Amino acid sequence: MLKPVEFKMPPQVEKMRSEGEIDGVLYYLEYVLGKIFSIGSKEYYDNISSSYAKFCKGLKEIKKFNKQRGKNHKLKFLDVGCGLGIKPLLAKFANFESYGIDLNPDYCAIATSLGIEVECVNALEYQKYNLFDVIYWYLPIKKPLKEFDLELKIFKEANSGAILYPICSYLPVYGCFDHWTGETREGYNPTDDGWCIHEWETGTHSLGNTVSRFFYKT
Numbered sequence: 001m002l003k004p005v006e007f008k009m010p011p012q013v014e015k016m017r018s019e020g021e022i023d024g025v026l027y028y029l030e031y032v033l034g035k036i037f038s039i040g041s042k043e044y045y046d047n048i049s050s051s052y053a054k055f056c057k058g059l060k061e062i063k064k065f066n067k068q069r070g071k072n073h074k075l076k077f078l079d080v081g082c083g084l085g086i087k088p089l090l091a092k093f094a095n096f097e098s099y100g101i102d103l104n105p106d107y108c109a110i111a112t113s114l115g116i117e118v119e120c121v122n123a124l125e126y127q128k129y130n131l132f133d134v135i136y137w138y139l140p141i142k143k144p145l146k147e148f149d150l151e152l153k154i155f156k157e158a159n160s161g162a163i164l165y166p167i168c169s170y171l172p173v174y175g176c177f178d179h180w181t182g183e184t185r186e187g188y189n190p191t192d193d194g195w196c197i198h199e200w201e202t203g204t205h206s207l208g209n210t211v212s213r214f215f216y217k218t
């Protein structure tokens with residue numbers, strides 16, 4: 001049985017955290033994570049939309065946005081396909097109540113050892129999307145049609161006050177087609193269901209243009 005890791009931040013960083021200074025904490029965490037995963041230069045990594053830095057900027061934007069609309073309570077954050085639990089861990093440091101789900105029991109055990117509340121479950125069968133304030137995902141399912149089904153399920157089942165924060169999305173307005181099986185999906189545009197888009201940053205990267213955005217309802 002894995003035991004939760006005691007993660008202690010240096011006092012200066014802990015002070016920044018308690019004062020809500022996500023940027024300072026983020027800088028420190030990037031340094032630590034960089035050491036653990038031997039990720040490349042900060043400049044390169046910063047530009048990938050799934051990077052820790054961009055993700056944390058998103059969390060900051062979500063907090064600001066919710067504060068502006070009068071939601072000051074501790075937000076429940078869910079990572080759909082949380083893997084090792086790094087993103088929920090970052091959310092926890094940023095004072096979210098963090099949860100994750102993943103299909104892989106080994107990943108779930110590691111995420112649990114980081115102190116994250118994780119359920120080992122198929123995201124396509126998960127029944128509790130309505131319980132969260134923020135639902136984040138980064139292409140959990142490699143098969144486009146299944147990913148499409150999952151994203152559609154989340155958009156349909158999430159609470160109307162929730163923020164949906166996908167790093168990438170398989171919900172093209174034009175629909176989805178599997179070249180191997182011939183199976184198709186009708187296009188789905190979240191705005192038809194009342195979801196609005198909030199964008200806070202655009203950028204370019206060798207992998208293509210990046211847009212940082214989340215969905216919300218008014």
Ligand SMILES: C[S@@+](CC[C@H](N)C(=O)[O-])C[C@H]1O[C@@H](n2cnc3c(N)ncnc32)[C@H](O)[C@@H]1O
Nearest residue numbers: 081082083102103104121122123138139140141
């Ligand atoms: C690309 S990783 C994303 C990791 C993490 N969310 C992040 O942003 O760094 C995709 C994760 O989704 C999980 N996954 C794949 N299919 C799934 C399913 N049907 N239900 C739940 N998790 C799934 C995988 O085990 C993997 O950990």
